[in-house]
Amino acid sequence: MFPARVLAGAPLALVILALSGCSSHWGCADTTAERGEAGVRVRVEDTSGQPLGVTAEVVDWRLEPHPQVPSEGDQVHFHYRFDGAGETSGPAVDACAVDKERVALGCRTVSSSEAWSKPDGSLTGDDWLAVEHPEQVAGVLMIPNDRSYDRRTCEQDIKDGGGTHPPKPAGRGDQL
Known part of the structure; x- marks a missing residue:
């Protein structure tokens, strides 16, 4: 039989283990945010879809050779603007x-x-954006999902990872 002191301390030990994260692997979950609607001007949103109070906008764009690699032909040179964002x-x-x-x-x-x-x-x-067929470019769009912070996944860190992550980065062939 266990002494009363050991039995009395058992609930406290379980609470300490639970709070320390040793049991957090049962609660760690990763999700991915939905990709927002792309546009020339977008309201930037966090992973829960809430606006950050910042807008991002494509001010203009044109096709021209990149000055460092003119032999590669035309690329997309675009100017962008953020309103409401911090400088650093x-x-x-x-x-x-x-x-x-x-x-x-x-x-x-x-x-x-x-x-x-x-x-x-x-x-x-x-x-600059290098594209295979510059003659097909009809515009440049911004996707509103904030990509500046992507927390660790459960796989990377079972104790501190998990949560909602930005959507997979947009790439060639994606319908926007």
Whole structure:
């Protein structure tokens, strides 16, 4: 038989184990957010679909050779703008060159923290998208899902991982 002191401490030991995360593998779950509606101007949203108070916009775009690799022919050179984002940290969204049916021809993630501050408080930047058939480009769209933070998965960290993750990055061939 166990002494009364050992039995009296057993519930406390179970509570400590539960709070320490040793039992958290039963509660760790990963989910993926739905991809938001792409547009020229979007309200950036977190993984739960809530607006962050930031907008991202494609200001303009054109086809031209990249100055560092002109021999590769035309690429998509686009300018973007973030309104409501902080200068040193903020959201990142996917920008995609699309054809007339909104099929992605090429995508990349652009971050507000890599843009330059303007006197009006906006952050602006430019980037390039290499596409196989530049003549098919009909526009450049932003996807509103914030890609700046993606927590660890349950597989990576059973104790501290889990939760909702951004959708899979957009890529060539995705219907937007």
